[in-house]
Amino acid sequence: MKTFVYIDHFKGEVQPSSWEALGLAKSFGTAVALVFGTGVDDVAKMAVEYGADEVLVADDPSLTDYRAEVYASTLAALASSQSPNLILFPTTARTREMAAMAAIDLNTGVLTDISGLEANGDSFVATRPIYEGKVIEKTVCSGKPVMATIRGRAFPKPERAEGKSGTITKVAATGEAKSTVEGYGASEGAVNLGDAAVIVSGGRGVSNNPSLTPPAGMDEKQAEVWRAQQGFALVTELAQLLGGAVGASRAAVDGGYIPYAHQVGQTGKVVAPDLYIAAGISGAIQHLVGMRNAKLIVAINKDADAPIFKQARYGVVGDLFAILPALTEAMKKKLGK
């Protein structure tokens, strides 16, 4: 059984669930890692260290910036010539698109965001959530190769054997890009909610601190956003201490408190961290479907009747502006940081 594993990276920073995909591929037999881009030798070496039996590197100027069309064509050409049984990807904005397009070229299908995969003869059965995670389906793909994007943190990450050497083969890029990349916006920092083991999230409640006096000259909306940003500073402090990411409810994003990239929930990112701390989030269904698979959920809210408490293992009815800094302090002490 031969599996291609697409190693997704952004400017050389690898999406960690690429390695989880590699581990899954190894459990079925031979794992061939694919690395596209320019100057990606380090990524290829890492793929060897994480267990790839072979690495195919397409290093070409047309691949410097991700463009779905040329990435998909390169992938489809490699799949046509080497006939893998399975192609695995981490689930990202990039892989959804390139897998989608390559599936058209190869006349096969893509199983997205899967949390389980079993071999069944020379095919596979995948487990994936549908209807916002309200229902789970098992699904099969009759085309070949079977293509699947895996959910972050759903499969074990293999050990890295640093310094291990292996076969790295250069391959050609194929196809034409249909767009140009004009640049990147720095307005939003890297937010990797899907891979985060700890997420601390803030909701509408983070703006609700009347004791703060906003700088003079702000109108009501500006003052609200300013207050919310002070609240998110407390959320961020705890998240950083725990080595985690900052999440947000839709209400907080819609309120302009924090960029969309932080949004957890039905219209944002569906996450499954080990620890999820919700501060000032009431727990609308849209949010709950996005985080209810977290291993441990802690909720802090002023309103004892907030629906978030129905989902949580531990709850605190109280003011997040008092509880969060106290929790950060207590954690600092107990974790010896």
Next chain:
Amino acid sequence: MKIIACIKQVPDSEAKVKAEGGQVSWGDAPLVINPFDEYAVEGALQMKEAHSGSVTALCIGPESAKEALKHALAMGADEAVLVSDPALDNLDTVGAAKVLAAAIQKIGGADMVIFGRQTLDNGAGLTPAQTARVLGLPMLGLAGSIKVEGSAVTVERVIEEGRQIMKANLPVVLSVVQSIGEPRYPSFMGIRKASKATIPVWSLGDIGASAPAPIVTRTELMNPPVQDATIEMITGETPAEIAEKLADKIIAEKVL
């Protein structure tokens, strides 16, 4: 500018969806336009307002999906088309892309075909890129803003790492995300117009397409495991005391 907004009808997100007898059931919850697709319609209307032209809403679904198209008309779309055929019951995303591409060609093509980022039901988010691939058009995915100058389209694409600014020439296929702007509410006039509209229904034969054999099929449907719902409230005299207790609880769970 000729714009096509592709939409789907799905159960309302408040619906209690569950697996029942091997089928997905949502009780008597209403079927609505896929919430992500409202952004597609909004984006299409913004483009029409900025560059004039027309917006056609396009949907694959049963006869009842006309209601979702009426929502798009009420928001301000000029026309709506439903592709409906009993042979489309088990459509996968590759099949949907082929049928949409055929319908788009039957409409006479477009300068922009706009999708929402994904649907609430299947949630795969593959159809926009697959439609672009079938049509051979550039795909500008996950656009948070769209700017057109002459024949050039520039979008700010929202990705995990931030924003990627991408440019392509019309015609293009786009998918849009929330930053495009909150979908407008249907106006009174819009609702009246939509209620009177006659929505053409095209069969596969009408668009010159054959029934695509599904490649991806469901073999089993399950309800997620019921979660342990016992909550323990942490109380104390002071925030410090509460925090102390809570920190001990979290550490004892060994999740850090």
